[in-house]
Amino acid sequence: xSETSRPVLPRLPRVARGLGYALVGGLALLYALPFLLQLxxxxxxxxxxxxNPLTLMPSPPSTAAYERLAGLSDDDSVPFLRWLGNxxxxxxxxxxxxxxxxxxxxxxxxxxxxxxxxVLFGLxxxxxxxxxxxxxxxRFLVLSSLxxxxxxxxxxxxxxVDAAGIFIMKQFFESIPCEMxxxxxxxxxxxxxxxxxxxxxxxRPALITLTILSFQGSWNEFTHFLVSTQSSQYETLTTxxxxxxSGGLGSGxxxxxxxxxxxxxxIPVAVLFFCFQRYFIRGANEGGVK
Numbered sequence: 001x002s003e004t005s006r007p008v009l010p011r012l013p014r015v016a017r018g019l020g021y022a023l024v025g026g027l028a029l030l031y032a033l034p035f036l037l038q039l040x041x042x043x044x045x046x047x048x049x050x051x052n053p054l055t056l057m058p059s060p061p062s063t064a065a066y067e068r069l070a071g072l073s074d075d076d077s078v079p080f081l082r083w084l085g086n087x088x089x090x091x092x093x094x095x096x097x098x099x100x101x102x103x104x105x106x107x108x109x110x111x112x113x114x115x116x117x118x119v120l121f122g123l124x125x126x127x128x129x130x131x132x133x134x135x136x137x138x139r140f141l142v143l144s145s146l147x148x149x150x151x152x153x154x155x156x157x158x159x160x161v162d163a164a165g166i167f168i169m170k171q172f173f174e175s176i177p178c179e180m181x182x183x184x185x186x187x188x189x190x191x192x193x194x195x196x197x198x199x200x201x202x203x204r205p206a207l208i209t210l211t212i213l214s215f216q217g218s219w220n221e222f223t224h225f226l227v228s229t230q231s232s233q234y235e236t237l238t239t240x241x242x243x244x245x246s247g248g249l250g251s252g253x254x255x256x257x258x259x260x261x262x263x264x265x266x267i268p269v270a271v272l273f274f275c276f277q278r279y280f281i282r283g284a285n286e287g288g289v290k
Contacts, residue, residue: 042066042260049255065260080261082233083240087219087265090155090236094218097160099210103203105161106169107195111181121170127163132223140227154228155236159218165210172206173199208276216269237265 036056041049042065044058052059067073069080109121139158140149148154176199184198200207222238229235235243241261 038259038263041256042263044256046254046256050253053255062256065256068257069261069264078244078257078261079232079235079240080264083235083237084264086234087236087238088268089152090159090221091215091218091268093156094159095211095214097156098162098165098214098218099207101161102165102210103169103200103207104195105166106171107173107199109166109170110173111178111199112191124163124166128167136223136227139224143228149228150230150234152234155225155234158228159221159224162214162217165214168210169203169206172203176202212273212276215272219269237261241265 037054040056040058041053043061043063044052045060045062045064048059064073069078071081109117109124143149143154143158148157180198180202181194184194189197220238221236222242225234225236225239229239241258244261245258
Protein backbone atom coordinates (compact mmCIF):
# COMPACT_ATOMS: atom_id res chain seq x y z
CA UNK A 1 0.00 0.00 0.00
CA SER A 2 1.44 3.36 -0.97
CA GLU A 3 1.76 6.24 1.41
CA THR A 4 -0.93 8.18 -0.45
CA SER A 5 -3.48 5.40 0.00
CA ARG A 6 -2.89 4.87 3.72
CA PRO A 7 -5.89 5.79 5.87
CA VAL A 8 -5.31 8.88 7.96
CA LEU A 9 -6.50 8.55 11.54
CA PRO A 10 -8.53 11.55 12.67
CA ARG A 11 -6.76 13.71 15.22
CA LEU A 12 -8.64 14.64 18.34
CA PRO A 13 -9.38 18.31 18.88
CA ARG A 14 -7.08 20.14 21.24
CA VAL A 15 -9.89 20.64 23.73
CA ALA A 16 -10.63 16.90 23.90
CA ARG A 17 -6.96 16.07 24.28
CA GLY A 18 -6.57 18.68 26.97
CA LEU A 19 -9.54 17.26 28.87
CA GLY A 20 -8.09 13.77 28.55
CA TYR A 21 -4.72 14.88 29.89
CA ALA A 22 -6.42 16.73 32.73
CA LEU A 23 -8.46 13.64 33.63
CA VAL A 24 -5.41 11.38 33.62
CA GLY A 25 -3.41 13.92 35.63
CA GLY A 26 -6.22 14.26 38.16
CA LEU A 27 -6.48 10.50 38.61
CA ALA A 28 -2.70 10.25 39.03
CA LEU A 29 -2.75 13.02 41.62
CA LEU A 30 -5.63 11.35 43.46
CA TYR A 31 -3.67 8.09 43.53
CA ALA A 32 -0.43 9.75 44.68
CA LEU A 33 -2.03 12.01 47.30
CA PRO A 34 -2.07 9.43 50.15
CA PHE A 35 1.63 8.67 49.59
CA LEU A 36 2.42 12.38 49.52
CA LEU A 37 0.50 12.92 52.76
CA GLN A 38 2.36 10.02 54.31
CA LEU A 39 5.71 11.50 53.32
CA UNK A 40 4.82 15.00 54.55
CA UNK A 41 3.35 13.74 57.83
CA UNK A 42 6.57 11.87 58.58
CA UNK A 43 8.28 15.28 58.91
CA UNK A 44 5.60 16.75 61.19
CA UNK A 45 5.43 16.95 64.94
CA UNK A 46 2.70 15.11 66.84
CA UNK A 47 0.64 18.27 67.59
CA UNK A 48 0.93 19.50 64.01
CA UNK A 49 -0.12 16.12 62.59
CA UNK A 50 -3.11 15.94 64.94
CA UNK A 51 -4.29 19.49 64.27
CA ASN A 52 -3.51 19.68 60.51
CA PRO A 53 -3.58 16.14 59.15
CA LEU A 54 -4.18 17.13 55.51
CA THR A 55 -1.74 20.01 55.13
CA LEU A 56 1.17 19.47 52.76
CA MET A 57 3.59 21.76 54.62
CA PRO A 58 4.89 20.66 58.03
CA SER A 59 5.02 23.47 60.54
CA PRO A 60 7.63 23.24 61.89
CA PRO A 61 9.51 20.51 59.98
CA SER A 62 10.90 17.80 62.24
CA THR A 63 12.96 14.64 61.78
CA ALA A 64 12.16 13.32 65.24
CA ALA A 65 10.26 10.33 63.85
CA TYR A 66 13.23 9.21 61.71
CA GLU A 67 15.66 9.72 64.59
CA ARG A 68 13.49 7.67 66.91
CA LEU A 69 13.14 4.80 64.43
CA ALA A 70 16.87 4.85 63.72
CA GLY A 71 17.63 4.57 67.44
CA LEU A 72 19.25 8.01 67.65
CA SER A 73 16.93 9.25 70.38
CA ASP A 74 16.68 8.20 74.02
CA ASP A 75 13.25 6.64 73.45
CA ASP A 76 13.69 3.02 72.35
CA SER A 77 10.10 1.88 72.81
CA VAL A 78 9.77 1.16 69.07
CA PRO A 79 12.35 -1.50 68.07
CA PHE A 80 12.13 -0.68 64.37
CA LEU A 81 15.65 -1.87 63.59
CA ARG A 82 14.91 -5.28 65.10
CA TRP A 83 11.72 -5.53 63.04
CA LEU A 84 13.67 -4.55 59.94
CA GLY A 85 16.38 -7.12 60.62
CA ASN A 86 13.87 -9.93 61.14
CA UNK A 87 11.94 -9.02 57.99
CA UNK A 88 15.14 -8.85 55.95
CA UNK A 89 16.40 -12.20 57.22
CA UNK A 90 13.10 -13.97 56.60
CA UNK A 91 12.56 -12.36 53.19
CA UNK A 92 16.04 -13.26 51.93
CA UNK A 93 15.83 -16.87 53.12
CA UNK A 94 12.29 -17.39 51.84
CA UNK A 95 13.03 -15.78 48.46
CA UNK A 96 16.15 -17.90 47.98
CA UNK A 97 14.34 -21.07 48.98
CA UNK A 98 11.33 -20.41 46.78
CA UNK A 99 13.39 -19.61 43.70
CA UNK A 100 15.41 -22.82 44.17
CA UNK A 101 12.74 -25.29 45.27
CA UNK A 102 9.91 -23.95 43.10
CA UNK A 103 12.08 -24.05 40.00
CA UNK A 104 13.23 -27.62 40.82
CA UNK A 105 9.66 -28.79 41.42
CA UNK A 106 8.40 -27.00 38.31
CA UNK A 107 11.11 -28.58 36.17
CA UNK A 108 10.37 -32.04 37.55
CA UNK A 109 6.65 -31.68 36.81
CA UNK A 110 7.29 -30.26 33.35
CA UNK A 111 10.06 -32.54 32.05
CA UNK A 112 10.48 -35.68 34.14
CA UNK A 113 8.20 -38.64 33.53
CA UNK A 114 7.29 -40.58 36.65
CA UNK A 115 4.25 -42.31 38.07
CA UNK A 116 1.80 -40.03 39.81
CA UNK A 117 3.08 -36.85 38.11
CA UNK A 118 -0.38 -35.72 37.03
CA VAL A 119 -1.83 -36.53 40.45
CA LEU A 120 0.92 -34.52 42.11
CA PHE A 121 0.29 -31.55 39.84
CA GLY A 122 -3.42 -31.84 40.59
CA LEU A 123 -2.63 -31.58 44.30
CA UNK A 124 -0.60 -28.44 43.61
CA UNK A 125 -3.61 -26.91 41.84
CA UNK A 126 -5.84 -27.99 44.73
CA UNK A 127 -3.61 -26.11 47.17
CA UNK A 128 -4.08 -22.96 45.07
CA UNK A 129 -7.83 -23.30 45.53
CA UNK A 130 -7.62 -23.43 49.34
CA UNK A 131 -7.80 -20.02 51.11
CA UNK A 132 -4.72 -19.41 53.23
CA UNK A 133 -6.74 -18.46 56.30
CA UNK A 134 -8.15 -22.01 56.44
CA UNK A 135 -4.66 -23.39 57.07
CA UNK A 136 -3.75 -21.09 59.96
CA UNK A 137 -4.89 -23.36 62.79
CA UNK A 138 -3.44 -26.57 61.25
CA ARG A 139 -0.18 -24.71 60.64
CA PHE A 140 -0.06 -23.61 64.28
CA LEU A 141 -0.72 -27.17 65.48
CA VAL A 142 1.99 -28.62 63.22
CA LEU A 143 4.57 -26.04 64.31
CA SER A 144 3.74 -26.66 67.97
CA SER A 145 3.99 -30.44 67.63
CA LEU A 146 7.36 -30.19 65.83
CA UNK A 147 8.80 -27.75 68.37
CA UNK A 148 9.18 -25.02 65.74
CA UNK A 149 6.73 -22.55 67.26
CA UNK A 150 8.26 -19.18 68.14
CA UNK A 151 11.50 -19.86 66.26
CA UNK A 152 13.10 -18.57 63.07
CA UNK A 153 12.73 -22.04 61.59
CA UNK A 154 8.99 -21.91 62.13
CA UNK A 155 8.88 -18.53 60.39
CA UNK A 156 10.91 -19.59 57.35
CA UNK A 157 10.46 -23.31 56.62
CA UNK A 158 6.67 -23.32 55.91
CA UNK A 159 7.17 -20.49 53.38
CA UNK A 160 10.05 -22.02 51.42
CA VAL A 161 7.74 -23.58 48.80
CA ASP A 162 4.46 -22.27 47.46
CA ALA A 163 2.06 -23.76 44.94
CA ALA A 164 1.78 -20.59 42.85
CA GLY A 165 5.53 -20.50 42.26
CA ILE A 166 5.58 -24.18 41.22
CA PHE A 167 2.74 -23.53 38.79
CA ILE A 168 4.51 -20.50 37.26
CA MET A 169 7.78 -22.37 36.77
CA LYS A 170 6.11 -25.49 35.36
CA GLN A 171 4.18 -23.51 32.78
CA PHE A 172 7.30 -21.63 31.72
CA PHE A 173 9.47 -24.76 31.47
CA GLU A 174 6.84 -26.37 29.23
CA SER A 175 7.12 -23.41 26.83
CA ILE A 176 10.89 -23.98 26.37
CA PRO A 177 11.79 -26.20 23.37
CA CYS A 178 13.27 -29.59 24.26
CA GLU A 179 15.95 -29.59 21.54
CA MET A 180 18.68 -28.01 23.68
CA UNK A 181 18.01 -30.41 26.53
CA UNK A 182 18.16 -33.36 24.16
CA UNK A 183 21.46 -32.10 22.76
CA UNK A 184 22.90 -31.78 26.28
CA UNK A 185 21.64 -35.24 27.13
CA UNK A 186 23.38 -36.68 24.05
CA UNK A 187 26.62 -35.03 25.23
CA UNK A 188 26.32 -36.94 28.51
CA UNK A 189 24.77 -34.31 30.80
CA UNK A 190 22.59 -35.59 33.61
CA UNK A 191 19.28 -34.22 34.85
CA UNK A 192 20.85 -31.89 37.43
CA UNK A 193 23.40 -30.55 34.92
CA UNK A 194 20.71 -29.94 32.30
CA UNK A 195 18.50 -28.21 34.85
CA UNK A 196 21.27 -25.99 36.23
CA UNK A 197 23.31 -25.17 33.10
CA UNK A 198 20.80 -25.35 30.26
CA UNK A 199 17.27 -24.73 31.48
CA UNK A 200 17.72 -22.17 34.25
CA UNK A 201 19.54 -19.58 32.08
CA UNK A 202 16.65 -19.80 29.60
CA UNK A 203 14.11 -19.34 32.40
CA ARG A 204 15.41 -15.96 33.52
CA PRO A 205 12.08 -14.11 32.95
CA ALA A 206 10.20 -16.58 35.14
CA LEU A 207 12.96 -16.56 37.77
CA ILE A 208 12.91 -12.76 37.99
CA THR A 209 9.13 -12.76 38.27
CA LEU A 210 9.28 -15.42 40.97
CA THR A 211 11.96 -13.45 42.85
CA ILE A 212 9.84 -10.30 42.91
CA LEU A 213 6.69 -12.13 43.97
CA SER A 214 8.50 -14.18 46.60
CA PHE A 215 10.25 -11.21 48.18
CA GLN A 216 7.10 -9.10 48.15
CA GLY A 217 5.00 -11.91 49.59
CA SER A 218 7.43 -12.80 52.39
CA TRP A 219 8.14 -9.14 53.21
CA ASN A 220 4.42 -8.36 53.55
CA GLU A 221 3.49 -11.68 55.21
CA PHE A 222 1.40 -11.21 58.35
CA THR A 223 -0.94 -14.09 59.13
CA HIS A 224 1.77 -16.75 59.11
CA PHE A 225 3.98 -14.79 61.52
CA LEU A 226 0.94 -14.19 63.68
CA VAL A 227 0.44 -17.93 64.28
CA SER A 228 4.10 -19.00 64.22
CA THR A 229 5.58 -16.54 66.75
CA GLN A 230 4.75 -15.11 70.13
CA SER A 231 7.87 -13.44 71.51
CA SER A 232 8.63 -9.83 70.66
CA GLN A 233 12.15 -10.76 69.54
CA TYR A 234 10.71 -12.48 66.45
CA GLU A 235 8.47 -9.60 65.40
CA THR A 236 8.75 -8.47 61.80
CA LEU A 237 7.73 -5.17 60.27
CA THR A 238 4.17 -6.35 59.67
CA THR A 239 3.52 -7.79 63.13
CA UNK A 240 5.45 -5.03 64.88
CA UNK A 241 3.63 -2.26 63.03
CA UNK A 242 0.30 -3.94 63.72
CA UNK A 243 1.00 -3.94 67.46
CA UNK A 244 2.30 -0.37 67.25
CA UNK A 245 -0.77 0.92 65.39
CA SER A 246 -3.09 -0.84 67.82
CA GLY A 247 -1.56 1.11 70.69
CA GLY A 248 0.60 -1.61 72.16
CA LEU A 249 3.79 0.48 72.20
CA GLY A 250 2.75 3.79 73.69
CA SER A 251 -0.10 6.22 74.14
CA GLY A 252 -1.23 9.04 71.89
CA UNK A 253 -1.83 9.16 68.17
CA UNK A 254 1.86 9.31 67.14
CA UNK A 255 0.85 9.77 63.51
CA UNK A 256 4.30 10.89 62.29
CA UNK A 257 6.02 7.89 63.86
CA UNK A 258 3.48 5.39 62.57
CA UNK A 259 3.45 6.77 59.04
CA UNK A 260 7.25 7.01 58.97
CA UNK A 261 7.56 3.35 59.94
CA UNK A 262 5.02 2.37 57.28
CA UNK A 263 6.82 4.51 54.69
CA UNK A 264 10.21 2.98 55.41
CA UNK A 265 8.79 -0.53 55.32
CA UNK A 266 7.57 -0.05 51.72
CA ILE A 267 10.88 1.21 50.33
CA PRO A 268 12.70 -2.17 49.90
CA VAL A 269 9.84 -3.71 47.90
CA ALA A 270 9.52 -0.61 45.70
CA VAL A 271 13.26 -0.47 45.06
CA LEU A 272 13.40 -4.18 44.23
CA PHE A 273 10.51 -3.90 41.78
CA PHE A 274 11.86 -0.88 39.91
CA CYS A 275 15.37 -2.34 39.77
CA PHE A 276 14.19 -5.68 38.41
CA GLN A 277 11.61 -4.20 36.05
CA ARG A 278 14.21 -3.38 33.40
CA TYR A 279 15.76 -6.84 33.60
CA PHE A 280 12.34 -8.43 33.50
CA ILE A 281 11.44 -6.68 30.23
CA ARG A 282 14.83 -7.49 28.73
CA GLY A 283 14.58 -11.12 29.81
CA ALA A 284 11.05 -11.41 28.44
CA ASN A 285 12.23 -10.13 25.05
CA GLU A 286 15.12 -12.61 25.04
CA GLY A 287 12.77 -15.41 25.96
CA GLY A 288 10.48 -14.44 23.06
CA VAL A 289 13.41 -14.50 20.61
CA LYS A 290 14.44 -17.95 21.80
